[in-house]
Amino acid sequence: MLKQQKIDVVDMHTAGEPLRIVTRGYPEVLGETILAKRRYARDTLDHLRQFLMFEPRGHFDMYGAVLVEPSHPEAHFGVLFIHNEGYSTMCGHAVIALGRYAVDHGLVAATSPVTQVRIECPCGLVVACVDVKDGIAGAVSFRSVPAFLHSKDVVVDVKGLGELAVDVAYGGAFYGLAPASAFGLDVQKSSSRDLVDAANAVSDAVRAAVRLHHPDDADLAFLYGTLLTDGNDAYSPDATANICVFADSQVDRSPTGSGVTARLAAQAARGLIAKGQTRRFESLISTCFEGTYFEDARCGQHDAIIAQVAGKAHYSGTATFWREQDDPVGNGFLLR
Incomplete structure (x- = not known):
């Protein structure tokens, strides 16, 4: 079996809304700023958005996050948000999930009782505060950009x-x-x-x-x-x-x-x-x-x-996705 386009993910949900976090297999997203990276992903890597969000791996209402190198000097990491149409500029449910994920997976060192996780979103720097007890991440709050x-x-x-x-x-x-x-x-x-x-x-x-x-x-x-x-x-x-x-x-x-x-x-x-x-x-x-x-x-x-x-946010599971070379719908499709 020839496997192509192998990508690993962790699936979470926040208050019922899914978040598929890419953990391995996504190519480097180029760009000097986070918005330039968003444009690059849209123009160059959009087949991967469809691969991850669309059926048979996702569904019409699937949502995802691709972690990228930040351009903001205060950020721990950057993120691109993906959905059924393209790339959003901000996503609160994703920030809540990513705050917990970042602490649980060592992207940010855990400190009790609260760990601050600074995430560069396309709209700007968003600061998440993660409740931590006995090294375990729990509820998350965030303060966003001016609204x-x-x-x-x-x-x-x-x-x-x-x-x-x-x-x-x-x-x-x-x-x-x-x-x-x-x-x-x-x-x-x-x-x-x-x-x-x-x-x-x-x-x-x-x-x-x-x-x-x-x-x-x-x-x-x-x-x-x-x-x-x-x-x-x-x-x-x-x-x-x-x-x-x-x-x-x-x-x-x-x-x-x-x-x-x-x-x-x-x-x-x-x-x-x-x-x-x-x-x-x-x-x-x-x-x-x-x-x-x-x-x-x-x-x-x-x-x-x-x-x-x-x-x-809560964890749903992990997965490794790939496409077989002769799969006629392996790149993704949607039904309304």
Whole structure:
């Protein structure tokens, strides 16, 4: 049996959302900066993304991480995030998993009670704090890049619905924010198919109406997806829920770390949460992250915040993937 393209991985999940971490077999990703590496992977190594994310090894909603040499002087390592469509700029559930993975696998020396893991993401440096007890990594929190409300109450024309006022916020990636109730839907009770269709309609409408800009780099200025929320944006001790639909109709099983960050930025800009307050954010499968409006910041011309998001990741297994030379679908395929 002739094995080609052999790649080793560790599989984890954070609040139900998968993360496939490449541990061996991926070629060097070239580039002077993390965004240059992202472009290189997209333009040169995209067949490996499909190999790892698509069937028969993955599935439509698979998510992955490729560790790379950092360009930021303070980072322990860099990471590229991969999914069904391409390469995202930030991923909170992946950062939570990578924080635990880095401690467990010796990428960063473990110190009790908390080990700091500094990860260069395409959006910038993200600092994860890993709880460590008796040398064992547990829950993880992270503080991301400055997050801000980009566009407030933008009226967009949503196919099948009509005019709808939405927010657009940045939490390491840009998201549309809209209440699921505008479509007669419930984040945790309605069918995922209906929620995906509604979220995609909002994303299409935002892309048609809103010109995005990020002061750090033009590569960050794209709409990653839409979060449909339960509308409970004012601070409360009760949880608030959302579903994130991103990339090519991909559904996040977790509350979405960068999405929680974006929601906190929008809530802070509207005066709905105070600095230092913490909220619980639930996913469509009722798993939970905690999000805190940690401190104020600036991002170019935008008033911004630093958000802290906390959760826990678990291991699912390990695997070695390869492709046989005569396998007609071995490079990967997707079914919707």
